[in-house]
Amino acid sequence: MFEGVLVHLDPLLSTIGYARLERPVAAVERTIKGFIFDCRMCGHCVLSSTGMSCPMNCPKNIRNGPCGGVRADGGCEVLPDMRCVWVDAWEGSQRMRGGEAIRDVQVSIDNRLQGRSSWLREVRGKAHQRRKMQEVVT
Structure with missing residues (x-):
């Protein structure tokens, strides 16, 4: 829903300028997603x-499933006191509509985008x- 609203706002966002919006939107995104998802x-x-x-x-920083060193109790190989991110990811995906998306291979990240808003990037792409x-229709 949130994404759909932002896509509809693309003409306004484009007028303001995505580059100009980057810093404030990234700050809001960092705060919200950091608090809720430890983004x-x-x-x-x-x-x-x-x-x-x-x-x-x-x-x-493995983006495509567990490393193979997941402990029997679901703990991380590197940080045993931490639960494996991918154990949580799998369990969470099973409760979500479209949970099979966890099987999609994720491409490597572009480190130049570190700290930038993925919301704006997604909205711009979808718009x-x-x-x-x-x-095509017209």
Whole structure:
């Protein structure tokens, strides 16, 4: 829903300028997602594909499933007192509609986007797709 609202606001966001909006939107995104999801602001958010568990919390920064060193109790190989991010991701995905998205292979992140808003990046991309679809229809 939130994303849909932002996509509809694309004409306004484009008028203001995505570059101008980057800093304030990233600050809001960092605060909200950091508090709720312990987000690391990698710029390539995949929370909806990983059961709302940020894979960047993995000490090895593995984005496509557990490393193979998950302990029998679900603990992390590197930080045994920490639960494996991917155990949480799998359990979370099983409770979500579209939970099979956890099986999708995630591309490597572009470190230049670290700290940038993934919300704006997604909105801009979806608005562009929407315009392309409208061009095809007309």
